[in-house]
Amino acid sequence: MATEKSRSDESAEDSVAYFLQDMTYHGKTERTRDAYERVLRQFESFLATPSENPMGTSKTPGEATRRDCMAWMHELRGTVAESTVATYASYLHRFYAYMTQVGEFDANPMALVVEEMDERIDTNPTRRDISVSEMRAFVEGIRHPLDRAIVVTLLKTGMRAGELCNLDLRDVSMVEAKRVTRPQLDGKADSIYVSPEPTVGEDFNGERRSASNKRKRATVIPMDDELKQTVKRWLAVRPDAPSPAEPLFTTTREGWGNRITPDIVHSVVKKYAREYGWHQQGGGAEENVTPHYFRHFFTTHLRDRTGDRGIVKYLRGDVADDIIDTYTHNWGDRVREVYERNIYQLC
Structure with missing residues (x-):
């Protein structure tokens, strides 16, 4: 008890130091800790300057409100790139989520902020408007089993490119496949598990990763028959991988099996978007089809079909703990049923 009390006293004085110390205990690299400290100290300085935060008083991170967080995001815009704003927001959100989870803070003021940021970005009305039938014709032209599996998986799950790259064989559960999967997939056949843990430059499941998963919480995504068949066709020709992590998707060209x-x-x-006339050199997000566009396509069409924003946010890995717990507990009854009833067909 004495130890816990001293840690609580420490967090009240310097919550950033408390968080960084726990990151050390969790094995995060010095580079990662330095990146978090730089962002969190900048936010801390903003809060401590009465002329900058909305309430006009000096605050600690533990006293910050949603409006304080929004004000800092607003201040960052125009001084750094939009992608940097998103990165800073994700760091701050993870800081608050962790401090709330361990009981040091009462709530996470960034939860709604990042949810609204994701919504604003992914519903950009200037993006190319592609119908399901048009996307189906696009997919039909992709014959290479790896390329087709990459595109169909992105379109059917809404996951990010980095999350797709980080998938291992253990993350995919199919009735026909006789392999050991994650315990989180027990009782959840024909599903994909997407972890929030892989971080670029750090070891995960025995392999140094080249991408980070930006998901807020772990997500189990159903696989319909179409996605299953696409993945099975890929697995039938997948090269043996030298990595003990057994990555799901491996190269078939340079770096065979990696x-x-x-x-x-x-x-x-x-490559395929350019051949189809959906990608122009120098074009922006409003005209070019990219892996992130597929996430936008998934969000838009599935939300329109289901009318259920909560389930779509769960599948994307965007929702806060209280909402995601609701769908986690009702995964078999609600998520799969809604997904399978509404997911579009591409092949």
Whole structure:
């Protein structure tokens, strides 16, 4: 009890130091800790400057409100790239989520902020408007089993390119496959498990990773028959991998058998999108089809079909703990049923 009390006293004085110390205990690299400290100290300085935060008073991170977080995001815009704003937001969200989980803070003021940021980005009305029938015709032209599996998996799950690259064989449960899967997939046949843990430059499941998963919480995504058949066709020709992690998607060209990277995923999508007239050199998000566009496509069409924003956010890995727990507990009854009833067909 004395130890816990002293740690609580420490967190009240310097919650950032408390968080960074726990990151050390969890094995995070010095580079990762330095990146978090730089962002969190900048936010801390913003809160301590009454002329900058909305309430006009000096605050600690533990006293910050949703409006304080929003004000800092607003201040960052125009001084750094939009992608940097998103990165800073993810760092701050993870800080608050962890401190709330361990009981040091009462709530996570960033939860709604990042949810709204994701919604704003992914519903950009200027993006190319592609119908399901048009996307089906696009997929029909992809014959290479790896390329087709990459594109169909992105379109059917809404996951990010980095999350797809980080999938291992143990993350995929199919009735026909006789292999050991994660315990989180017990009782959840024909499903994909997407972990929030892999981090670029760090070891995960025995392999150094080239991409990070930006998911807020672990997610179990159902596989319909179409996605299953696509993945099975890929597994039938998948090269043996030298990695003990047994990556799901491996290269069939240069670096035979190695885990694919986000650069490879982007290259594959750009190749077919360019051939189809959906990608122009120098074009922006409003006209070019990229792996992230597939996430937008998934979000838009599945949300329109289901009318259930919560389930779509669960599948994307965007929702806060209280909402995601609801869908986790009702995974078999609610998530799979809604997904299978509404997911579009591409092949």
